[in-house]
Amino acid sequence: MAFAPSPIPSRTQYVLEAIKHSILTGGLPPGQPLVETELAARFGVSKTPVREALKTLAGTGLVVMSQFKGVTVRTVDAAMAHEVYDVRMLLEPEALRRSLARRASLEPAREALVRADEAADRAERSLANREFHRALYLPCGNPLLARMLDEVRDQAALVSTVAWAAVPSWEREAAEHREILRLALAGDGDGAGQALHDHIASFVQRAFPEETPHEQP
Numbered sequence: 001m002a003f004a005p006s007p008i009p010s011r012t013q014y015v016l017e018a019i020k021h022s023i024l025t026g027g028l029p030p031g032q033p034l035v036e037t038e039l040a041a042r043f044g045v046s047k048t049p050v051r052e053a054l055k056t057l058a059g060t061g062l063v064v065m066s067q068f069k070g071v072t073v074r075t076v077d078a079a080m081a082h083e084v085y086d087v088r089m090l091l092e093p094e095a096l097r098r099s100l101a102r103r104a105s106l107e108p109a110r111e112a113l114v115r116a117d118e119a120a121d122r123a124e125r126s127l128a129n130r131e132f133h134r135a136l137y138l139p140c141g142n143p144l145l146a147r148m149l150d151e152v153r154d155q156a157a158l159v160s161t162v163a164w165a166a167v168p169s170w171e172r173e174a175a176e177h178r179e180i181l182r183l184a185l186a187g188d189g190d191g192a193g194q195a196l197h198d199h200i201a202s203f204v205q206r207a208f209p210e211e212t213p214h215e216q217p
Helices: 010-024 036-043 047-060 078-101 109-119 122-140 142-167 172-186 190-206
Strands: 063-066 071-072
Touching: 010 036, 010 047, 010 122, 010 142, 036 047, 047 063, 047 142, 078 122, 078 142, 078 172, 078 190, 109 122, 109 172, 122 142, 122 172, 142 190, 172 190
Parallel strands: none
Antiparallel strands: 063 071
């Protein structure tokens, strides 16, 4: 007999979402220690929901638990960024092609672009951008593929938060999003998939350029 996973208690969910929001908006920067007693006092809860929330965030890759350093917000470096975005480049374009092959509705993606254009701040724009990408791969017809992409969403958002703090480039990404959607609406699965791949690749390369070895004379 299969058992469904227990739902996350409301207090834990509240703390989880609050900490995640602070991380993904830069309020809790990479490397920031996360002390249970301080967070419990901040949110007016006991340490138990804080501890459970941190465990969940560790599972999503947003925080790191160390026996010696305790819990900290995950540090973003070039290796981490390329690792996460490599997964996206491998999976997202194929998921989009499958969504288009199934003639899935693109209205949620279009609505997400509108919300991104009308966003009042970076956090709201980042959330809308994440919804745009998810709207493209979610109806791919393969729940496992969609879950795999969901699992790297938060880490990808952390990468973009750090990148935007250094070099705001959302106008360029917005233009690329519009081109991806245009090709998708035209039914060009291969073109849309390639545009999505190039969009993901160019962002991570701009934000975290990989060093190329110097040629020997």
